[in-house]
Amino acid sequence: MIHLSAAVRQNLLSLQGTADLMSKTQNRLATGLKVNSALDNPNSFFTASALNNRASDLSSLLDDMGQGVQTLKAADDGIQAITKLVEAAKGKANQALQSNKVADRRRFAQEYNDLLTQIEDLAKDAGYKGKNLLAGTGNDLSVIFNEDGTSSVTIDAVDYTDTSGALGLADLTVGTSGTLTISEAALEAGDESNDTLTVTVGGSNVATIDYGVGTTSEDVITALNAIEGITASTDGTDITVTSDNGNIVIDDSDTTADLATQTGTGYVEGTFDTDVSISASLETLNGALSTLRSQASTFGTNLTVVENRQNFTKRLINTLEEGAGKLTLADTNEEGANLLALQTRQQLASTSLSFASQADQAVLRLFG
Structure with missing residues (x-):
């Protein structure tokens, strides 16, 4: 069993404590945290974690x-x-x-x-x-x-x-014009002296066309085209009539050489009409x-x-992060100063330990 003098033991304990503090300080500087686990400060650690x-x-x-x-x-x-x-x-x-x-x-x-x-x-x-x-x-x-x-x-x-x-x-509803097809032969066969054609659109009389002896298809087409909203054309056989404002009806007023009533179909009124x-x-x-x-x-x-x-x-x-940091973050300036102070303390403790050892060695000189 080794026995140390009280002075040596005291200096040794001081060195050990200083080394422990230096380890903690160095860890704080390395991690940037003063509380790294619940062992460091349970209250601060768990509050910061939350x-x-x-x-x-x-x-x-x-x-x-x-x-x-x-x-x-x-x-x-x-x-x-x-x-x-x-x-x-x-x-x-x-x-x-x-x-x-x-x-x-x-x-x-x-x-x-x-x-x-x-x-x-x-x-x-x-x-x-x-x-x-x-x-x-x-x-x-x-x-x-x-x-x-x-x-x-x-x-x-x-x-x-x-x-x-x-x-x-x-x-x-876009709307659709009414259409009517009349054969030229039927149209020219029905004319007679003082005869007329009555043109009705949507139930309203819009025009009366001369339909006397010798009236040609071209004459009727010209008259129809003069009526607003009505368009007429021929392919040489049939006359096609379109009406923008309603179904068109063309009727021969004289029934001796009658042109059968011609009625158009297909008219649909548009919303914008x-x-x-x-x-x-x-x-x-x-x-x-x-x-x-x-x-x-x-x-x-x-x-x-x-x-x-x-x-x-x-x-x-x-x-939240700032609050957690205030509980756990280390002040690197302070820890750096602490480390410097601990290094100085360590050096002084080492010197003191050396002096204590020298004092113990003086006993040996008495027997020299």
Whole structure:
């Protein structure tokens, strides 16, 4: 058994304590933490762990919030584009109202319908990562704001993939002109002295044509073409008559050499054929624009909410991590100074130990 003097033992213990403190200080400098485990400081360690865990949970929600923001932006972009198309459709209705030609009005009606098709296609394409707030059922968006799911917002989807639904914009009836075919032979066989042809469109008498002896097909065609809304032509055998405003009826007033009553078919009134219908369409378009603007405002409010919560969550995560850091992070300046002081203490303790050993060795000199 080895026996050490009290002075040597005291210096040795001091050196061991200093070495232990230096090890801890060096570990703090290496890791940057003053609390590396529950052994260092249980209260600080577990509190910091809880704070860091919550920050981690919130960080995972930030991604979902970001995707929610993008989904809302996609829907808002879609609404802005749809609004422009509805305004274009309104322009077509106004053009139709300013025209007095049925053929032009029907062309505008067809272009109007084409715009509605584009609106529906655009709404179908306004999705983001499989979620489309303009495609109705099954597309509601839920964004969670906190780690236990008790704070969230749900954005209801609207359905603009069918314009006749939420927007109330149904396809227009373009309209079809009535047609009538008369053989030239029958027409020229029925004329006689003082005879006339009565022309009726949609039940209203629009003209009377001279049908006396010697009246030719060309004469009748010329007279028909002079009537507004009626067009007549011949292929040399049959005369084709079209009427924009209703089915046409041509009747021979003298029945001696009678031309059988000729009745046209196929007429369908178009939505833009009358001013009243066009005005009704304009009113519906104004309602659709109001609906779109209201929905854009709703999505804008939802977007503001999600963006604000996203920014708040970022700040909260920073606060949580900062709080955890205050409990566990080491002050590297302080630890560096501590290490320097400990190194100095170690050197002094080593010197003191040397002196104590020399004192013990002095006893040997007494017997020298």
